[in-house]
Amino acid sequence: MTVTTAGELPDGTYDVVVVGAGVVGTAIARELARHPLRTAVVEAANDVGDATSKANTAILHTGFDAVPGSLESRLVREGQRRLAAYATESGIPVEPVGALLVAWDEEQRAALPALAEKAGRNGCPDARIIGADEVYRREPHLGPGALAALDVPGESIICPWTTTLSYATQAVRAGVDLHLNCRLHDVSRTPDGEGDGHSLRTSRGTVRTRYLVNAAGLHSDTVDRALGHDDFTVTPRRGQLIVFDKFARDLVRHILLPVPTALGKGVLVAPTVYGNVLLGPTAEDLDDKAATGSTAGGIAVLREKGRRIVPGLIDEEVTAVYAGLRAATEHDDFQIRAHPGQRYITVGGIRSTGLTASMAIAAYVTELLAGAGLGLGEPRDLEPVRMPNLGEAFPRPYQRAELIAADPEYGVLVCHCERVTRGEIRDALAGPVPPGSLDGLRRRTRARGGRCQGFYCGAEVRELFDERAEVQRG
Amino acid sequence: MRSERTVDVLVVGAGPAGLATAARLADAGEVEVLEREARAGGIPRHCHHGGFGQRTGPQYVRKLTGEAARAGARLRTSVTVTGWAGPLTLDTTSAQGLERITARAVVLATGARERPRSARLVPGSRPAGVFTTGELQQTVHLHGRSPGTRAVVIGAEPVAYSAVRTLLGAGVEIAAMITGLPRHQAAVTDAADTRLRRRVPLLTDATVAELLGRERLSGIVVRHADGRRAVIACDTVVFTGDFVPDHELARRGGVLLDPGTRGPAVDSAFRTAEPGVFAAGNLLHGAEPALYAAREGGLAAAAVLRHLEGAPWPAEQIPVRTEDPLGWVAPQRITPGGPPPPYGRFLLRTTRFLVRPHLVVHQDGRILHRQRLAHTAVPNRSFAVSGSWVGAVDPRGGTVIFTAEQRSI
Numbered sequence: 001m002t003v004t005t006a007g008e009l010p011d012g013t014y015d016v017v018v019v020g021a022g023v024v025g026t027a028i029a030r031e032l033a034r035h036p037l038r039t040a041v042v043e044a045a046n047d048v049g050d051a052t053s054k055a056n057t058a059i060l061h062t063g064f065d066a067v068p069g070s071l072e073s074r075l076v077r078e079g080q081r082r083l084a085a086y087a088t089e090s091g092i093p094v095e096p097v098g099a100l101l102v103a104w105d106e107e108q109r110a111a112l113p114a115l116a117e118k119a120g121r122n123g124c125p126d127a128r129i130i131g132a133d134e135v136y137r138r139e140p141h142l143g144p145g146a147l148a149a150l151d152v153p154g155e156s157i158i159c160p161w162t163t164t165l166s167y168a169t170q171a172v173r174a175g176v177d178l179h180l181n182c183r184l185h186d187v188s189r190t191p192d193g194e195g196d197g198h199s200l201r202t203s204r205g206t207v208r209t210r211y212l213v214n215a216a217g218l219h220s221d222t223v224d225r226a227l228g229h230d231d232f233t234v235t236p237r238r239g240q241l242i243v244f245d246k247f248a249r250d251l252v253r254h255i256l257l258p259v260p261t262a263l264g265k266g267v268l269v270a271p272t273v274y275g276n277v278l279l280g281p282t283a284e285d286l287d288d289k290a291a292t293g294s295t296a297g298g299i300a301v302l303r304e305k306g307r308r309i310v311p312g313l314i315d316e317e318v319t320a321v322y323a324g325l326r327a328a329t330e331h332d333d334f335q336i337r338a339h340p341g342q343r344y345i346t347v348g349g350i351r352s353t354g355l356t357a358s359m360a361i362a363a364y365v366t367e368l369l370a371g372a373g374l375g376l377g378e379p380r381d382l383e384p385v386r387m388p389n390l391g392e393a394f395p396r397p398y399q400r401a402e403l404i405a406a407d408p409e410y411g412v413l414v415c416h417c418e419r420v421t422r423g424e425i426r427d428a429l430a431g432p433v434p435p436g437s438l439d440g441l442r443r444r445t446r447a448r449g450g451r452c453q454g455f456y457c458g459a460e461v462r463e464l465f466d467e468r469a470e471v472q473r474g
Numbered sequence: 475m476r477s478e479r480t481v482d483v484l485v486v487g488a489g490p491a492g493l494a495t496a497a498r499l500a501d502a503g504e505v506e507v508l509e510r511e512a513r514a515g516g517i518p519r520h521c522h523h524g525g526f527g528q529r530t531g532p533q534y535v536r537k538l539t540g541e542a543a544r545a546g547a548r549l550r551t552s553v554t555v556t557g558w559a560g561p562l563t564l565d566t567t568s569a570q571g572l573e574r575i576t577a578r579a580v581v582l583a584t585g586a587r588e589r590p591r592s593a594r595l596v597p598g599s600r601p602a603g604v605f606t607t608g609e610l611q612q613t614v615h616l617h618g619r620s621p622g623t624r625a626v627v628i629g630a631e632p633v634a635y636s637a638v639r640t641l642l643g644a645g646v647e648i649a650a651m652i653t654g655l656p657r658h659q660a661a662v663t664d665a666a667d668t669r670l671r672r673r674v675p676l677l678t679d680a681t682v683a684e685l686l687g688r689e690r691l692s693g694i695v696v697r698h699a700d701g702r703r704a705v706i707a708c709d710t711v712v713f714t715g716d717f718v719p720d721h722e723l724a725r726r727g728g729v730l731l732d733p734g735t736r737g738p739a740v741d742s743a744f745r746t747a748e749p750g751v752f753a754a755g756n757l758l759h760g761a762e763p764a765l766y767a768a769r770e771g772g773l774a775a776a777a778v779l780r781h782l783e784g785a786p787w788p789a790e791q792i793p794v795r796t797e798d799p800l801g802w803v804a805p806q807r808i809t810p811g812g813p814p815p816p817y818g819r820f821l822l823r824t825t826r827f828l829v830r831p832h833l834v835v836h837q838d839g840r841i842l843h844r845q846r847l848a849h850t851a852v853p854n855r856s857f858a859v860s861g862s863w864v865g866a867v868d869p870r871g872g873t874v875i876f877t878a879e880q881r882s883i
Contacts, residue, residue, distance in 0.1 A: 243592075246722075247725065290688070292599065292600075293597065293598045293599040293684070293685075294597045294598065295597050295684075296597045296683065296684075298597070299595050299597060317589075317593050317718075318592055318593050318595060319592055319593070320592045321592055321595060321597070322600060398554070398556065398567045399556070399567070399572070401475030401476060401571050401572045402475065404567070404569070404571050404572070405475075405571060408569035408570070409569070411567055411568050411569040411570065411571060412552055412568070412569050413510060413552075413554040413567065416510055416554065417722075419554075419556070437602075437689070438602065439600075451590075451593070451722075452587050452590060452606075452608075452720075453590035453591065453592055453593075453606070454590070454605075454606065454609045455587045455588055455590060455606045455608040455609055456511075456587065456608065458605070458606075458609035458612070458613070459609055459612035459613040459616060459617050459619070460612070460616075460617070462613065462617075462619070463617045463619070466619075
């Protein structure tokens, strides 16, 4: 059970190194952990899921609107089934709220039958068109002007943070090495006589591996080029999102999607499993892979659209504005390719559906590794993991008398807005994959994530975090 | 698994208002004060400066907790009220487990908080080093930690100058204060001392356009009224003021809120629209000084005692509201035949500087009161208007409206 954050990397040669500890990289690591392999994940950030994976729309998709026959369509559908089952087993909060794809003008209404037909081909036979009366009956706070909607009952909301952390936790417990703060500089062939494989030069020294998996997200094209390929270019597509406070949750019952256009899937309004409401994302193609700031223009556009979709939303308090970068490419599908001669698998161009598809991607990549010559050995079942519940649809520690009776720390609230107890913060800090920052602690507990943003609890949460860091430093 | 019991009065929040209420309820029977923090006192517990009578914040807290205890109130800390189980029944969580407590009267005294960066929709990155005054003061005064090395303070109302003192005391250099208004809104002596002696520049008519930096704040972009932008290098930014009532519990209980203050709408006896539910202190009105919140608590206690003795809950109340440029008025309900407002005055806020404005109160086109303010009405600071006219309100009439006729600067 090894997570390292500093110092030289271990000697010897791994069977597989996965570059990138996002939701895809950690899912692959978890899948590989089922096999008797020496596996490592190297990650530039100080935490898992710290780039694209932390800032998505948190939806467990059915894939109803994917391009039928594409790799993405297949992996989203398969991944949805796998992740839904895994979430139940692991305690990852999921709420099957369903989606309504709302038509606001005649042109959009005219597009619904084709979308319904596509949904059928994508394995969602229960998607159906409903009229305005039913739309307003089911979504009474919707703004005026909705003409009809495509009802997609299978769409769910999920906690993306717990998903990534659950994969990483299970992988690490099963023996995978996770090397954080470990930025990949370049890749070379291991010199002759030292086995056929890769030598990775990182910010923490060199590490060797027989097989390499590139799950570097926004930087997957850069890694791919370092291996001599020119198959795709990642153009970061910024998505700004606004999170509204808990009182907004009563205004929205479904994931409210717009009818997609050539420019993307458009701005949605969706509940979150934490009891908030999300508005976004924008879709801005950028050059800068670090441009995760929000902008005045982006916020204004979102508020304007949000006011039309659910007018009451705009009067509610905003608890967060954030921006994520999606790894968009010039292709309309995932870019997953095996290069058996190089013992190398590219997992690029994974868009917002990557969260849903993650487990299917992992299984597929494992097959590709076997096809490239990696002897997987006999698989075994992983020790199940039970993640702390961050979802409002399930009992939280502060509501559980038996838990508090057994450990009173679960009865002492530290973060009042999000109702996070000292017991939960203690557990997260002592967990197998501990947070590298206060933001990481927030993604594990929700502490400091509420309407006051630390006015009440910020100093105490930081104190608890620093104490733990000081203990660990000795 | 939830233990149930009853008390006479349940006070939620042990800040100045809640403690002062409890201190005057010695004759009310069983009085319990619930505080979610580990220590009672509310905001003053981390205000290590004067301004609390002749005391500092923590000294004032000791006085208030002593008075509440001597009145026989049971003061419980680290107990969180998580919701309502009935009109006068609250659910709680603490290390002792889950409870359900029913009272004959509930007093909400949950206070106010500063709106953080996200609620102010300030664009940019999300680095460390972004504070409110509340978090800053707790960091420095309760945890003895350094907030940073070079700061910008957003806001120029009285609390901003508290933030300045805390920062300077912690050895933090202050690059600038920034306010979107044309002038500071604090005491003249504070503002002059900060600008001239401590040499902290105040940028007026300016806003924060963007936060910069990845893991740690590296600077802010300030935008002036004429559109000019400039970067100020800093590793710390403190968003001060812009107080909002912490109204979650009130709102969850269906208590009617006032759109101006966003706290519960109350009458002059601190009665909300829900029978048996009172509200006092800064939950009612952004942030007033702690001594004012405590005085309200004392007055609310008198109303609670009358309620316990069987005084009827008013059925008919006349709403009170303001018109632009006035921001809000408190209290927001007039009960015909009820007591005068606290100290015979209504509290008001303006959204703009108003030089000696004429204030007019009218109902259905009939002028009830006209008064010229002897001083400038300043945003983010309350001013008082006489309530001597409440007896003239038509009990069957419409909303009572406050307007200001003024020269604005």
